Amino acid sequence: MPRSAQVAQPNVGLAPYDQLEQASLGSLRAPEGWPRCPRSKLELIDPSTGKRAPVRCGSLRCYACLVPVALNYASALGLARPSQKLRLTWVGRTHQEIRQRVRKFHRLLRRQGRQVEHAYSVEPNPRGTGNHIHGWTWGSPITLEELQDAATGAGMGAEVWIGPAHVLPTTPPMIKYGLKSVLDYPPGVTEMWPEAREFLELNGGRLLHATRGFWRDGETEEPIPGVRPAIAVARQRAGVAGKYGFLPHT
Numbered sequence: 001m002p003r004s005a006q007v008a009q010p011n012v013g014l015a016p017y018d019q020l021e022q023a024s025l026g027s028l029r030a031p032e033g034w035p036r037c038p039r040s041k042l043e044l045i046d047p048s049t050g051k052r053a054p055v056r057c058g059s060l061r062c063y064a065c066l067v068p069v070a071l072n073y074a075s076a077l078g079l080a081r082p083s084q085k086l087r088l089t090w091v092g093r094t095h096q097e098i099r100q101r102v103r104k105f106h107r108l109l110r111r112q113g114r115q116v117e118h119a120y121s122v123e124p125n126p127r128g129t130g131n132h133i134h135g136w137t138w139g140s141p142i143t144l145e146e147l148q149d150a151a152t153g154a155g156m157g158a159e160v161w162i163g164p165a166h167v168l169p170t171t172p173p174m175i176k177y178g179l180k181s182v183l184d185y186p187p188g189v190t191e192m193w194p195e196a197r198e199f200l201e202l203n204g205g206r207l208l209h210a211t212r213g214f215w216r217d218g219e220t221e222e223p224i225p226g227v228r229p230a231i232a233v234a235r236q237r238a239g240v241a242g243k244y245g246f247l248p249h250t
């Protein structure tokens with residue numbers, strides 16, 4: 001039995017799976033000085049280095065855990081090594097409306113013979129003038145004209161953009177751009193801030209949406225069945241998946 005599993009789980013309202021995953025992968029590390037999760041009093045320790053880290057609930061509704069989770073998603077996006085980055089405008093007003101249009105957009109791309117895997121998030125325009133999408137794709141390359149046809153056919157704006165995707169050379173490699181409403185957090189936050197709240201509402205309570213086959217290891221082209229295992233692979237690949245055990249918080 002792993003060392004972490006032998007520790008009694010105090011009742012702090014956390015799923016044991018999340019805690020064990022954090023112990024084995026160190027999967028929810030926060031930026032330096034970031035507030036600890038108000039829902040957990042536990043700490044993790046890496047016995048080989050003595051490095052400590054607070055356990056996190058990992059909920060997107062927790063202001064203190066939102067940023068660490070968003071950084072993990074950014075690393076899963078980086079791992080997938082998408083080839084193109086796109087922007088769609090006037091995508092709709094509500095999460096429901098946007099979802100329907102995106103479905104149609106995917107259907108129209110397929111009809112053009114484009115087999116594309118796509119991950120995206122919706123962002124409000126500045127000054128409340130509508131919403132746009134930042135997306136990342138791999139599979140068939142899309143031309144600007146094809147993108148425009150699929151976007152307008154799905155009821156979105158004709159003003160679209162497509163170009164090469166760039167992965168930031170961080171450890172692990174990341175794509176952060178579409179998550180900037182969450183990652184550009186105001187200094188000294190002690191509660192959920194308005195931009196993050198609005199972003200989550202527009203995205204139906206999620207950070208990212210992806211087509212079924214999107215998650216993969218872009219280096220080996222091995223498919224990965226979901227964002228969580230993709231985060232685990234990204235951390236292992238980058239050598240930042242420590243072996244942590246639990247330490248009671250004092």
Ligand SMILES: [Zn+2]
Nearest residue numbers: 037057062065
């Ligand atoms: Zn939390």
